[in-house]
Structure formats: C-alpha cells, structure tokens
Amino acid sequence: MSERNQTEQDSGNGGASRRNFIGAVAAAGGLAAIAPGIHLVQVSQARPAGEGASKAVRWGMLIDTTKCASGCNDCVKACATENGINETVKDARQGSQWIRKIDIKEVKTGTTHSLPMMCQHCANPPCVDVCPTGASMKRADGIVLVDRHICIGCRYCMLACPYKARSFVHQALTEQNPEVPRGQGCVESCTFCVHRIDKGQQPACVETCTQAGHNAMLFGDLNDPNSEIARRVAQVTTTQVRADLKLDLGVRYQGI
C-alpha cells in the first residue's frame, strides 16, 4: 500500500476569492465559524507549506444521524460549491457525487434514518490496493486521494470501493476551483477538503452543517485523545458501515 506524504493539489490563486464568496453566501455563518470557535479548536494547526502530512494524525469524521434530517442537503451543496462540482450532465447517473444523502429504512421496524455518505477514508482502502498506477493513495494522515495526474481512468477502484464513493468524470469540465483539480476521464472522490484541512480549516460540509446549526457532522483527529471527535467516539456507540469488511473507516456514524 502506498502511503505518500504529498498532496495532489496544484497551487492556485483563485481559492481566496472563492472562499470570500462562500463566506458571503453563508452570511452570518462566516462570522459564526470564528465566533464560537468551538469546532475550530479540535482541528490541529495548519500544516506548514512544504511539510508532509503527519503520521501522528488520523483525520476522521463522526456523523450523528439523529441530527441529520431527511431532505436536508446543506452538506452536499457546500461540497459542490467548494470543490467546483457544477457541471450540468445530460444523464444524472453520469454526474459526480462526492457526498450524497442516503435515506435508509429498516425493513422490520420501519425506522428511518438519513445520513450523508462519502469516501470513508478507509485505513485499509481497497481502492488503493487495486489501483494499477498508484494514483489512488493514502496520505500519512489517513486521507485517501486520487492523484489526478497519474489516474488513467480504468475505474477499477470504483469496482473495489464498497461505498460507491467514487465518481468518474464523464465529460470535459470548465470553471474549476484551482485548488481542487478535477478532469475528464479521471476518477475522483471526497478529499475531506484536504486543501482546507492543510490550512487548518474544516471540510466544507462539516463547516456548513455546523453553521446551519444542525451539528450532525464532527471532524477532527481520531488519534488525539483530547480532540472532541476522539472523546465522542470513546463515549458513544458508533458504527462503521460494512464493518465486516474490516477496512477501519475514518468516517463513523452514530444513531444507526
């Protein structure tokens, strides 16, 4: 398995204005992100430029499905804006979805849950194992990425991923976020907003969910016993989807 200390991003200068734009759209939210500060605390310091991702960190996410409402799509919209997933596709089945809302209903009891599903950032990622070129890779801090300059678009990783987390870009793209390279003919998936994390920010979905007051998503370092996510994972019962596959997921769910 290839663990590499590199990010896939191209440096660009359009990101700042985009973030300003997001901040403006999320009006009050822009302030709230700094004011309560509580969720920023668990994100450890920004990674200094040029320094590799740290093995000591294991980025993870905890999703409280009891706080996630069916029909709420705030996280999905935030992801699309942040990562420039804005293309119009003729066939919805060919469009990229880095994060999606899944509604589930227990057949026996009729109980329903709604939850966001995205790349689970497996510690033992099948996508990385099968990728012929090594384009699928896991960073030392547990984030699974596709190096879009090496991906040949064979789609084997899509076959291997148990969570349908990966999308294949079926058409030419325009108007991309320079910090988030995407491209026709390559496979892509949730990056945990690695470009934001490396600057000490939260993933876009988590930030938006928190700002909107849902508080269904929590992001942080699973390896740091003092982080809120590590404490919560230690206290409450959490679930890994398809735990039987023993992939040791970075994304945990509570309430299902």
Add this chain to the structure above:
Amino acid sequence: MKIEQYTPAEERLFYVLLALGGLVSAIGLAAAYYMEHFGHAVTGMTNQVFWGLPHVFGIFLIVAASGVLNVASIGSVFGKKVYKPRAPLSGLLAIIMLAAGLAIIMLDLGRADRVLIAATHVNLTSVFGWNMILYPVFFGLVGLYLWTLMDRRMNAYYKAAGFSAFIWRLVMTTGTGSIFGFVVARQAYQSAILAPMFIIMSFAWGLAVFLLVQRSMYSWNNMVLHPAVRQRLKNLLGTFIAAVLYFVIVYHLTNLYYAKQVAFEHFILVSGGIYPVLFWGGYVLLGTLLPLFLLYHPAIWKKSGAVSVAAALTIVGGLCQLYVFIIGGQAFPLEMFPGMEVTSSFFDGAIGTYVPSLPEILLSVGGLGIGFTLTVVGVRVLRFLPQDDLAMLTDAGYLHD
C-alpha cells in the same frame, strides 16, 4: 511446410479480407477517439455501471487468448501428435487475441493517452498492476515459442519454451480472474472459484476460436480435416464446454447456499430482466446445450459445419456469460446497509441500467476487427496452415477409421 504460389483468386480474397478487417478496425479506432474526445458521456456507462461492453469483449479476448494456446500446449507439453502441427497457428492466435483484447481495454480508459503511465507506474499490490507484467511476458514467451517452432536451429528448445508459455498462461488467466476475485465488496465477485473458472472458460473459448479459424483456413485452401482429427478436436471442445457448465453451476450454488447471496442470485437468474435472458437463453441454451447437442449427436456432428456452428455458439455463449458477470455484477446495487431499504440521489439501492451506445459497440467490434486483420496478415505471411501428416498419425495409431 511447402510453399505454394497464391492463385489470383486467393490474392483477391486476401486483399478483400484485409480491406474488410482494416475498415472495421478503423471504425473502431474512430469510435474510441470519439469517446476519448467527448468523454464517456457518449457511452451508456454511468457511475454505477462503469465497465461496459468494451470490457466484455476485451476480457473475452484476453481470456480466450490464453486458452487458444492450449492447442499448442497439448502438442508440446503433453506430446499429443494431433496437436503439434497446430501449434504455430495456436501461438499466433494467442498473441493476436491478447493484443486485440488489450487494445479494447486501453482504448476504453478514461485517459487512453496515459497508457504509458500504466506501464511505468506499476502498483504491485494491484492485480491490474501484476497483469501489466503478466501480459508482456506472455507476448515474449509465446514469441519465443513460435521461434523455436519455426527455426530449425532452435527446435531443441521448443519443449522448454512451450512449457514456460503453458505455465505462464495459467498464471495469466488466474490474474485475469483475480481482477474480479479480489473485489470483496461485490456479491458477484467474492468467490474463490473465479480463478479456476476463468481457466476453464479460457480453454473452451480459445479452442472454439481456434476451430473457427482453422475451419476458415481449410475451406479457403479447399482442404478438409481428417475425420479422426476432427473427432478428437470436437470431443475436446465438448469436454471443455461441459467443464465450464460444471463450474458455473458450482459458482451459483455456492453463492446460494454458502455465501447467502440469495437476492443477487435471484436477480441474475430470475428477476433481472436482460441478465436472466442472457444467462439462460444465451449462455445455457445457445452457448452450452446446443453446442453439446451438435457435438455429441452421433449423426449430426459428422455433418459439414456442425463443429464450426458449435464453436461459434460457444463464443456467443461466452460473451453472454461475461456480459451477465461483468455488467450484471455492477448493476446489482452494493449492499451497504443489510436489512434496510436504501434510496439516494446517487441511485443507491437501485438496480443500475445500462444500454451500450453505438461508439461502445463499434469500439468492441473494432477490437475484433483488429484481431481479424492481424490474423489474415499473420497466416498469410507466416503460412501457419495446420497440415496433418496423415502417415505419421496412422503409424501413431490416431487414425483407426
């Protein structure tokens, strides 16, 4: 082998066939370029069914390529005299079919322009990565084997070369089968018998292709196969077809009774629309029972064309089988939440639909065209027509009738 001049009619036929194959190949390449240019948006593939018709044809050719070499192996590794004159053709077809199959898969990549990256950045934990090594070595070994067969000075090494090629192709087909076998998350593919099943399928499909090519070459040369040789070959094909059927039954039974993949099996065998139709109608009826009937009916198999029809049907059945396996296996939704009903904007929990688009069909057929063209050129240049030495076979006790 004695070299004869081609008659003008043969010359004409050669160029007609060459033009035909070239045209089909060119259309296939144009289709691939079109897909590459506009992206896979112009295909029927989606984020759920992302391996489509080109994979069915490509994998068929790659698997059959290994099997077609079986004919040579039986001659050189197991010393059976009927097969030896067939070894050169068998080796040539193996190389050509592997090349054609790989061409289809490569041209269907999202970034076919990066095919060199596939060769230079090999991830050795990936079964695909191993295959990047298995295929070139196969080309090399079979090439070497052909050389030992054709060059008198090299004749001494032909057994050794034949044996290495034989072992290597078993490894290679295991590698191809494992592409699926290592996918733990999908119900269709998590079976340990996939690797041996692929080997047996390769025997049947490869021999079927061989018999068809041999038959065409014989009729162009106004020759007929000696009935005893024909009988041996048709019995071998029948045995392979039956063996594949056995593995298919075991595969579905283990899925049903041990792996408890009942919903998946129900989908593939009963309720899945096109997939049960292709399975029962295409694979079982047309691709298995009918050829077995043609090959073993005491009067029918002797009729001209019966063995060829059986071989052609075996190929059709194989393609249907792969279609069900590859596309049906993706169409059935991933089970993330057992015991739950699942819905989403990404079609979770829903059966995927797939209809191949014209460019995909043209690319797939174009791959066959590439194989056909190379075969036409190869057999003409190399003159690999299998010629039975009847006196020798009689002495060896092969021809008692």
